[in-house]
Amino acid sequence: MNAENEHSRSIWMDHPGTGETPALAGDLTVDVLVIGSGIAGLSCAYELVGSGHQVAVVDRGLLGRGMTARTSAHLSFEIDDFFEELRSLRGEEACRQYYESQCAAVDRIEEICRQEAIDCDFVRVDGYFVPATEKDVDYLRKELDAAHAAGFADVEWVDSGPAAWRQGPALRFPRQGRFHPLKYLDGLVRNLRVRGVNLYTETSIVGLEEKDDRVKAKTASGNTITAARAVVATNTPFHLRIPIHTKQAPYRTYVVAGPIPKGAAPDALIWDTLEPSYHYVRLQPGHDKDMLIVGGEDHKTGEAGDMDERLSRLEAWARECFPELGPIAHKWSGQVFEPSDYVPFMGKSPGYERVYIITGDSGEGLTTGVAGALLIRDLIDQGASPWAAVYDPDRLMLRGAVEFVKENVDAAKHWMAHLQGGEVSSLDDIRPGEGALIKLDGKMTAAYRTNEGELKLCSASCTHMGCILRWNPFERCWDCPCHGSHFSTDGEPLQGPAFSPLSKVEAG
Numbered sequence: 400m401n402a403e404n405e406h407s408r409s410i411w412m413d414h415p416g417t418g419e420t421p422a423l424a425g426d427l428t429v430d431v432l433v434i435g436s437g438i439a440g441l442s443c444a445y446e447l448v449g450s451g452h453q454v455a456v457v458d459r460g461l462l463g464r465g466m467t468a469r470t471s472a473h474l475s476f477e478i479d480d481f482f483e484e485l486r487s488l489r490g491e492e493a494c495r496q497y498y499e500s501q502c503a504a505v506d507r508i509e510e511i512c513r514q515e516a517i518d519c520d521f522v523r524v525d526g527y528f529v530p531a532t533e534k535d536v537d538y539l540r541k542e543l544d545a546a547h548a549a550g551f552a553d554v555e556w557v558d559s560g561p562a563a564w565r566q567g568p569a570l571r572f573p574r575q576g577r578f579h580p581l582k583y584l585d586g587l588v589r590n591l592r593v594r595g596v597n598l599y600t601e602t603s604i605v606g607l608e609e610k611d612d613r614v615k616a617k618t619a620s621g622n623t624i625t626a627a628r629a630v631v632a633t634n635t636p637f638h639l640r641i642p643i644h645t646k647q648a649p650y651r652t653y654v655v656a657g658p659i660p661k662g663a664a665p666d667a668l669i670w671d672t673l674e675p676s677y678h679y680v681r682l683q684p685g686h687d688k689d690m691l692i693v694g695g696e697d698h699k700t701g702e703a704g705d706m707d708e709r710l711s712r713l714e715a716w717a718r719e720c721f722p723e724l725g726p727i728a729h730k731w732s733g734q735v736f737e738p739s740d741y742v743p744f745m746g747k748s749p750g751y752e753r754v755y756i757i758t759g760d761s762g763e764g765l766t767t768g769v770a771g772a773l774l775i776r777d778l779i780d781q782g783a784s785p786w787a788a789v790y791d792p793d794r795l796m797l798r799g800a801v802e803f804v805k806e807n808v809d810a811a812k813h814w815m816a817h818l819q820g821g822e823v824s825s826l827d828d829i830r831p832g833e834g835a836l837i838k839l840d841g842k843m844t845a846a847y848r849t850n851e852g853e854l855k856l857c858s859a860s861c862t863h864m865g866c867i868l869r870w871n872p873f874e875r876c877w878d879c880p881c882h883g884s885h886f887s888t889d890g891e892p893l894q895g896p897a898f899s900p901l902s903k904v905e906a907g
Contacts, residue, residue: 440458737761
């Protein structure tokens with residue numbers, strides 16, 4: 400199972416899957432094991448098989464149906480947290496490496512689409528950074544200067560934003576892109592199969608160790624995969640308990656999509672300066688009408704239960720800006736991981752010599768996944784990458800100390816919930832289709848009542864680090880507010896870093 404089993408369905412999930420793929424049925428030996436089949440994992444497999452490695456890819460769920468299927472699919476190399484913020488924190492060299500790597504990622508997607516004849520609606524479009532209020536106009540000038548310092552020389556100030564938007568200045572970022580992420584991944588999968596890459600679904604890795612210059616990966620079914628190297632591309636690393644997870648925090652983001660007449664909205668990427676959660680907009684082309692995709696209303700994972708209100712605000716904002724928007728056809732959520740110093744973690748995993756990671760997407764998971772694949776290919780083949788320093792997973796976070804402390808204080812607060820009372824005092828208080836925390840025999844329990852009235856009771860302690868889970872009424876799953884694990888109502892892990900199911904609880 401993976402995040403596809405959560406309740407909402409993105410616009411991309413209407414696309415049929417890649418066909419039946421088996422689970423691993425025995426032991427396996429390969430050159431490189433890639434764990435995770437989102438854009439990061441499949442891109443790594445593509446790059447590594449192209450440089451002569453024997454590669455296998457495994458995923459706990461279906462190919463490409465994790466968080467890659469829950470994005471808005473912007474392909475942008477303007478940093479999600481802005482070049483000005485990164486420059487202030489880590490300097491112009493970090494900005495330059497970030498820009499070059501993310502730009503290379505979009506170039507690589509375009510190149511692969513052409514080489515492999517992948518029809519995934521890829522097109523280059525302009526990106527527009529617009530002020531949410533008049534007072535934000537001055538910030539655009541700082542961002543323009545920082546983008547130029549990073550090497551993004553053709554970013555320009557425009558006196559009016561994109562058509563059908565609103566009056567006022569904007570920054571125009573040329574050469575950005577958009578595509579259909581699952582059509583792209585399907586194209587990668589077809590190519591990988593032809594080139595002999597072993598692909599396995601419903602194969603959960605529950606242990607990873609280095610021994611005798613090899614990586615040994617244990618599956619939940621008891622098989623062993625032996626590899627010279629492994630890449631953990633699971634959105635967030637499952638094999639680490641402390642490193643990385645204290646340096647980034649999970650956030651839920653929300654997206655709505657509906658039909659709009661052709662020409663009623665610009666074919667561009669648009670994002671604004673609104674804090675704490677900016678809006679982001681793009682089109683997906685259709686035959687008679689286009690689909691307008693609008694996202695925003697982010698919050699820390701597990702720290703909100705007002706999803707309906709957030710989606711209503713998002714829709715109202717979209718209709719104010721784009722009055723011709725038709726009925727909303729899709730509403731969904733995804734999860735991003737926000738690093739304390741704004742930049743993802745990509746490279747050699749802390750504590751390992753032969754294991755590599757890609758994590759900390761910070762809203763740019765698609766470009767980050769591809770940039771990470773290029774970086775890791777170079778580290779494996781050449782021992783170096785021109786972008787290694789900015790993404791180094793072992794880097795100190797001293798200059799991001801404020802965010803680091805804040806996020807970890809929040810995590811400690813959720814762990815201390817073990818000592819508190821439940822949300823309800825009786826199982827009878829839980830209505831059909833709802834979940835809540837309750838103390839049973841002194842232990843916090845995650846209780847869910849199905850629409851048919853059946854109770855499902857599991858331990859409320861996340862199997863990663865023991866934080867108390869929170870009910871997500873929109874996705875109808877249990878979310879860990881500390882490190883972003885998700886569990887089904889049956890207790891099965893849907894999203895890491897947890898890989899073990901919740902223990903069952905018997906009603907007294």
